[in-house]
Amino acid sequence: RKEVEQDPGPFNVPEGATVAFNCTYSNSASQSFFWYRQDCRKEPKLLMSVYSSGNEDGRFTAQLNRASQYISLLIRDSKLSDSATYLCVVSLGGYNKLIFGAGTRLAVHP
Amino acid sequence: EAGVVQSPRYKIIEKKQPVAFWCNPISGHNTLYWYLQNLGQGPELLIRYENEEAVDDSQLPKDRFSAERLKGVDSTLKIQPAELGDSAVYLCASSFSKASGQFFGPGTRLTVT
Numbered sequence: 001r002k003e004v005e006q007d008p009g010p011f012n013v014p015e016g017a018t019v020a021f022n023c024t025y026s027n028s029a030s031q032s033f034f035w036y037r038q039d040c041r042k043e044p045k046l047l048m049s050v051y052s053s054g055n056e057d058g059r060f061t062a063q064l065n066r067a068s069q070y071i072s073l074l075i076r077d078s079k080l081s082d083s084a085t086y087l088c089v090v091s092l093g094g095y096n097k098l099i100f101g102a103g104t105r106l107a108v109h110p
Numbered sequence: 111e112a113g114v115v116q117s118p119r120y121k122i123i124e125k126k127q128p129v130a131f132w133c134n135p136i137s138g139h140n141t142l143y144w145y146l147q148n149l150g151q152g153p154e155l156l157i158r159y160e161n162e163e164a165v166d167d168s169q170l171p172k173d174r175f176s177a178e179r180l181k182g183v184d185s186t187l188k189i190q191p192a193e194l195g196d197s198a199v200y201l202c203a204s205s206f207s208k209a210s211g212q213f214f215g216p217g218t219r220l221t222v223t
Contacts, residue, residue, distance in 0.1 A: 004152070008150070043201060043215060043216050044153065044201075044214050045214070046211055087152050097158070097166065098155070098212065100152025100153050100154070101152050102150060102151050102152050103150075103151075103152055
């Protein structure tokens with residue numbers, strides 16, 4: 001079983017749609033959680049950290065459920081520029097050793 | 111501020127040949143990471159340096175892979191000899207400390223024929 005599992009997609013959505021990605025992790029000792037974004041043939045970039053109480057950054061909302069060991073990312077009012085692969089990332093502590101999921105691909109169309 | 115610099119960006123070699131990748135981290139970043147990313151997968155850590163010390167190389171295939179960061183700044187990752195299965199993107203990342211965010215370089219795309 002992979003340490004971090006994601007639906008690979010692709011999720012094909014029209015502009016303005018709301019889309020949600022889920023991710024599950026296997027190590028209950030995981031302490032830190034993140035979403036990274038990776039554009040085609042580019043490097044991963046930190047999108048946002050995920051906090052236990054849930055957190056929001058503009059159109060993006062991240063949630064963490066420690067009991068069920070899953071993380072979610074909600075994107076509201078999708079833009080064409082949101083098209084990318086979204087990587088779910090967990091760590092046993094801080095940013096030290098990041099474990100990446102395989103990513104979920106999002107394609108937003110006009 | 112300049113980001114993480116990697117070279118070359120692309121490399122094509124024949125199997126059994128050696129290859130080396132170079133990384134220059136963001137100025138002042140003491141922690142440096144090398145990752146491998148296969149197509150359709152997330153990055154996987156190969157080695158992490160704190161200054162010039164390799165503090166986590168448990169995932170580095172030591173029979174053919176080696177890395178160094180002699181002066182605690184730039185770093186080189188080497189494969190000798192390369193195998194077909196080594197075709198992947200090799201990403202370098204750096205952070206100010208192990209407790210701060212990682213910034214990735216553009217990667218080196220290796221093709222072994």
